[in-house]
Amino acid sequence: MIEQVAEPLQTQTGYAKVVLEIDVNNHPGVMSHICNLFARRAFNMEGILCMPVSDGRRSRIWLLVFEDQRLEQMIRQLEKLQDVLAVRRHGAEHEVFERLEDFFH
Amino acid sequence: MYQMTGAQLIVRLLERQGVKTAAGIPGGAILPLYDALSGSEIIHHVLARHEQGAGFMAQGMARVSGRPEVCFASSGPGATNLVTAIADARLDSIPLVAITGQVPLSMIGTDAFQEVDIYGMTVPITKHNFLVRSVDELLEVIPAAFRIAMSGRPGPVLVDVPKDVQNQTIRFAEFPPVATPEPLPALDMAAVEEAARMINAAEQPVLYLGGGVIHAGAAQAAVAFAEQAGMPTTMTLMALGAMPVDHPLSIGMLGMHAARYTNFVLEEADLLVCVGARFDDRAIGKAAQFCPKAKIVHIDVDPSELHKIKQAHVAINGDVGEVLEALLPRVKAALRKRWLSHVESLRARFPVEWAGQDDPRTHYGLVQAVAAALDDEAVITTDVGQHQMWVAQAYPFRRPRQWLTSGGLGTMGFGMPAAIGAALADRSRTVVCFSGDGSFKMNIQELATLAEEGLNVKIVLMNNNSLGLVYQQQNLFYGKRVFASKYRGAPDFLKIAEGFGVAGVDLDTAANPRAALTQALHAPGPCLIHVSIDREEFVYPMVPPGAANTEMIGG
Numbered sequence: 001m002i003e004q005v006a007e008p009l010q011t012q013t014g015y016a017k018v019v020l021e022i023d024v025n026n027h028p029g030v031m032s033h034i035c036n037l038f039a040r041r042a043f044n045m046e047g048i049l050c051m052p053v054s055d056g057r058r059s060r061i062w063l064l065v066f067e068d069q070r071l072e073q074m075i076r077q078l079e080k081l082q083d084v085l086a087v088r089r090h091g092a093e094h095e096v097f098e099r100l101e102d103f104f105h
Numbered sequence: 106m107y108q109m110t111g112a113q114l115i116v117r118l119l120e121r122q123g124v125k126t127a128a129g130i131p132g133g134a135i136l137p138l139y140d141a142l143s144g145s146e147i148i149h150h151v152l153a154r155h156e157q158g159a160g161f162m163a164q165g166m167a168r169v170s171g172r173p174e175v176c177f178a179s180s181g182p183g184a185t186n187l188v189t190a191i192a193d194a195r196l197d198s199i200p201l202v203a204i205t206g207q208v209p210l211s212m213i214g215t216d217a218f219q220e221v222d223i224y225g226m227t228v229p230i231t232k233h234n235f236l237v238r239s240v241d242e243l244l245e246v247i248p249a250a251f252r253i254a255m256s257g258r259p260g261p262v263l264v265d266v267p268k269d270v271q272n273q274t275i276r277f278a279e280f281p282p283v284a285t286p287e288p289l290p291a292l293d294m295a296a297v298e299e300a301a302r303m304i305n306a307a308e309q310p311v312l313y314l315g316g317g318v319i320h321a322g323a324a325q326a327a328v329a330f331a332e333q334a335g336m337p338t339t340m341t342l343m344a345l346g347a348m349p350v351d352h353p354l355s356i357g358m359l360g361m362h363a364a365r366y367t368n369f370v371l372e373e374a375d376l377l378v379c380v381g382a383r384f385d386d387r388a389i390g391k392a393a394q395f396c397p398k399a400k401i402v403h404i405d406v407d408p409s410e411l412h413k414i415k416q417a418h419v420a421i422n423g424d425v426g427e428v429l430e431a432l433l434p435r436v437k438a439a440l441r442k443r444w445l446s447h448v449e450s451l452r453a454r455f456p457v458e459w460a461g462q463d464d465p466r467t468h469y470g471l472v473q474a475v476a477a478a479l480d481d482e483a484v485i486t487t488d489v490g491q492h493q494m495w496v497a498q499a500y501p502f503r504r505p506r507q508w509l510t511s512g513g514l515g516t517m518g519f520g521m522p523a524a525i526g527a528a529l530a531d532r533s534r535t536v537v538c539f540s541g542d543g544s545f546k547m548n549i550q551e552l553a554t555l556a557e558e559g560l561n562v563k564i565v566l567m568n569n570n571s572l573g574l575v576y577q578q579q580n581l582f583y584g585k586r587v588f589a590s591k592y593r594g595a596p597d598f599l600k601i602a603e604g605f606g607v608a609g610v611d612l613d614t615a616a617n618p619r620a621a622l623t624q625a626l627h628a629p630g631p632c633l634i635h636v637s638i639d640r641e642e643f644v645y646p647m648v649p650p651g652a653a654n655t656e657m658i659g660g
């Protein structure tokens with residue numbers, strides 16, 4: 001008996017990439033809340049960056065992800081997290097990860 | 106200036122929040138809190154026999170009161186024992202505040218005695234969680250836990266408090282304000298107008314109510330809306346009671362164990378108005394084939410539910426009660442004679458037949474006999490399995506919060522502690538827990554708590570000496586290869602109850618089972634009512650898992 005009521009997941013490669021900019025409260029647990037959302041859905045994060053901003057009460061997280069059909073749902077789930085203050089979406093041409101490329105070659 | 110310990114502060118904040126009863130089990134890492142609790146004249150502590158029981162008691166209270174309720178556990182095994190009850194609250198959107206003790210801050214991460222990372226473990230099963238790192242944070246964290254648990258779509262919140270934080274002294278000038286729910290999302294009136302236009306234009310619309318309607322206190326608004334728009338109304342397992350089953354517009358529960366005609370009505374709908382429901386697979390079967398002809402209006406307070414499983418034509422994020430009230434003056438009063446008479450003809454063509462309903466010793470007959478002996482004020486809880494589905498099908502639910510069941514997680518062992526919680530929330534009500542012999546054994550130790558509290562809880566044990574729903578699935582879908590679903594031993598449940606100090610009645614041997622049942626239900630205090638049920642009785646109709654809702658078998 002196959003219990004499959006939804007369509008099977010597709011592989012993510014082949015999709016365009018997107019950059020997400022996320023403002024969060026800065027405390028030791030916030031990264032685990034964010035990473036957990038992606039991990040259990042097998043939604044790969046291609047890149048991740050996080051630094052505190054201004055007085056250190058907040059952080060900004062930059063994510064590089066594939067724009068597959070679940071991205072909208074991912075963003076809504078992110079916005080639902082108590083520690084997430086805002087999510088902004090940018091195209092893959094955003095320079096934040098591009099400028100880091102040098103550290104990965 | 107106030108001065109107190111962190112533990113005392115937690116107790117005072119709970120009292121200010123209106124907590125009157127809380128369940129839990131103490132242990133080393135939460136002893137300071139228990140010491141403070143012993144000084145409270147407001148909070149009645151119920152000592153559970155297993156932390157999962159405490160979690161479900163708090164859930165039972167919350168499912169009846171609609172407010173966040175509290176459970177406590179110590180660090181390590183105490184905390185991990187709470188996990189199932191927390192996950193259950195998450196999937197059914199129940200407001201719960203779980204407070205756990207933790208090893209002292211300086212020992213976190215050292216594999217100290219009874220240290221587990223309950224914060225990390227509960228990230229995916231809570232609405233939010235906190236690890237408190239200083240006593241000052243408590244002033245913010247405790248009210249925040251309540252605010253988060255009760256706002257928007259309710260859910261469980263865990264607060265992990267290291268022992269030294271409980272012992273730290275704090276001085277502060279003022280208590281924080283009592284937490285209240287966050288403001289509701291503003292209504293998108295253009296979407297409301299569009300939804301009203303679609304409802305007015307539809308010829309064969311169906312209203313699909315979910316647990317969100319109960320949580321939002323919007324059952325009356327939903328019934329008024331259904332009547333105005335002349336819409337046949339189906340309910341999910343979680344929404345039973347939102348519209349009385351005998352309301353002329355009710356077409357009962359949808360999904361895996363729905364009446365045949367209900368799923369056929371949905372098949373023909375040209376518009377589906379989904380209110381506070383989430384297109385769960387047990388309710389809709391194969392998603393692509395659910396309501397194939399229908400446009401969808403989806404109303405939910407949680408924006409991430411919109412378009413999650415089914416793309417809605419109109420999606421409205423908001424409190425379902427507010428949205429229904431905004432829709433009401435905009436939908437035309439409609440009689441829908443043609444559609445409703447077609448619904449009636451489907452109902453007549455596929456009548457619901459409950460075999461043996463006059464005999465209180467059969468599964469359906471028992472459910473109906475219990476209902477006949479009680480009024481609508483009684484609260485009904487269940488465990489998980491065939492008995493749960495039989496009760497969902499055959500019990501005449503007529504008011505919201507009359508029916509408490511573990512829907513999303515489907516947790517065996519939910520029934521009795523949840524019933525204890527329901528009785529704790531309102532001692533004036535009779536609470537009946539329908540259980541199966543498999544489920545009952547999962548939290549059977551709470552009979553001791555029940556006897557101690559002397560609550561008006563009646564357990565109706567439908568004993569088929571098997572894991573009935575598993576036995577059914579193996580028979581239907583695994584070539585009758587029955588494995589690990591029949592018990593070889595057969596405990597004497599009446600003796601067990603007696604051993605715990607709970608009265609028992611055996612309908613198997615009663616000369617007049619109906620009279621014995623009625624008497625047991627009406628006698629004050631706890632009682633175990635035992636009935637043997639034929640193992641070969643299955644739940645029908647049934648949509649095979651993974652099939653479309655119209656591919657029902659049996660019934």
Ligand SMILES: Cc1ncc(C[n+]2csc(CCOP(=O)(O)OP(=O)(O)O)c2C)c(N)n1
Nearest residue numbers: 490491492515517541542543544572573574
């Ligand atoms: C904690 C837990 N473990 C396993 C299951 C899987 N399961 C679903 S129904 C069922 C059998 C339930 O048996 P019983 O409580 O006797 O009820 P019956 O189906 O016989 O009415 C099982 C094992 C579950 N739902 N919950």
